[in-house]
Amino acid sequence: REPRLVVARAAQIDPGFVAVFVRDISEQERVQQMRQDFIQNTSHELKTPVGAISLLAEALEMAADDPDQVRRFSGRVSAEADRLGQLTGRIMNLSRLQATGEVIDVSTIAVDEVVIRAVEAHQITAAGAEVELVTGGERGHHVRGDARVLVEALSNLVSNAVAYSPAGSRVGIGVRVEDGIVEIAVTDQGIGITEDDQKRIFERFYRADQARSRHTGGTGLGLSIVKHAIQRHGGEVRLWSREGHGSTFTICLPAVDTEESASGKRHAKR
Ligand code: ADP
Numbered sequence: 001r002e003p004r005l006v007v008a009r010a011a012q013i014d015p016g017f018v019a020v021f022v023r024d025i026s027e028q029e030r031v032q033q034m035r036q037d038f039i040q041n042t043s044h045e046l047k048t049p050v051g052a053i054s055l056l057a058e059a060l061e062m063a064a065d066d067p068d069q070v071r072r073f074s075g076r077v078s079a080e081a082d083r084l085g086q087l088t089g090r091i092m093n094l095s096r097l098q099a100t101g102e103v104i105d106v107s108t109i110a111v112d113e114v115v116i117r118a119v120e121a122h123q124i125t126a127a128g129a130e131v132e133l134v135t136g137g138e139r140g141h142h143v144r145g146d147a148r149v150l151v152e153a154l155s156n157l158v159s160n161a162v163a164y165s166p167a168g169s170r171v172g173i174g175v176r177v178e179d180g181i182v183e184i185a186v187t188d189q190g191i192g193i194t195e196d197d198q199k200r201i202f203e204r205f206y207r208a209d210q211a212r213s214r215h216t217g218g219t220g221l222g223l224s225i226v227k228h229a230i231q232r233h234g235g236e237v238r239l240w241s242r243e244g245h246g247s248t249f250t251i252c253l254p255a256v257d258t259e260e261s262a263s264g265k266r267h268a269k270r
Pocket residue numbers: 160161164188190191192193201206207208209210211212217218219220221222223224247
């Protein structure tokens with residue numbers, strides 16, 4: 001008799017509600033799965049440099065009499081420490097950007113400055129990966145915002161573009177203004193992103209399979225940081241990509257009219 005009662009009750013439930021409910025559960029499961037993946041990936045990422053540092057410390061102790069060895073090992077200790085710092089920095093950035101009521105240190109910022117600082121940060125990595133960084137486009141534009149956060153956001157996009165590009169390819173960083181919106185586009189000729197992945201890569205912890213198998217040491221946090229940062233500035237991030245051909249991530253922010261950008265416009269028209 002019990003089952004019949006259940007059927008009778010179920011029949012009264014709006015099917016739309018059931019559908020939403022089912023979707024909610026699978027959404028929860030998906031988020032739960034992503035969290036688990038993240039914890040697993042992060043612990044793995046953290047364990048690797050920590051393990052290396054403790055091994056290197058032992059090696060240093062044993063090689064104390066050999067200055068060459070000491071130099072070599074201590075160089076590696078600081079490289080591993082840098083990796084640790086980067087990872088914890090990213091995690092902290094994310095929680096800072098997502099915390100409500102975060103105070104942003106706002107001023108009028110030269111876009112050229114943001115581009116220079118973000119590109120500078122990757123010059124060495126790009127050279128190592130044999131990827132050429134090229135900047136171009138319009139100059140003299142301004143936006144309102146937190147310079148440090150904007151540099152961090154653009155820097156994340158450049159870092160990804162380099163990481164997911166083959167040797168010998170180019171990463172372009174270009175600026176233009178369209179209908180009062182400053183567009184800072186980062187274009188690569190890398191592996192590209194499938195249409196399915198394009199819908200999800202801005203989610204926290206999400207990494208495309210292809211990227212994971214490339215062992216780039218990523219966490220899947222970068223793009224969600226970028227998205228939050230830009231949204232907090234009243235802007236948005238657009239993505240265009242074709243698998244196997246490359247991607248363009250564009251940061252769009254409201255342009256601010258200043259004397260300099262106005263004269264830049266006059267200059268451009270001439
Ligand atoms: P991470 O790079 O640490 O994995 P991100 O949040 O920055 O995390 O990126 C999420 C995923 O988006 C990456 O794992 C990768 O699959 C994909 N992705 C991001 N940028 C690019 C790019 N320029 N080209 C191809 N895939 C990219």
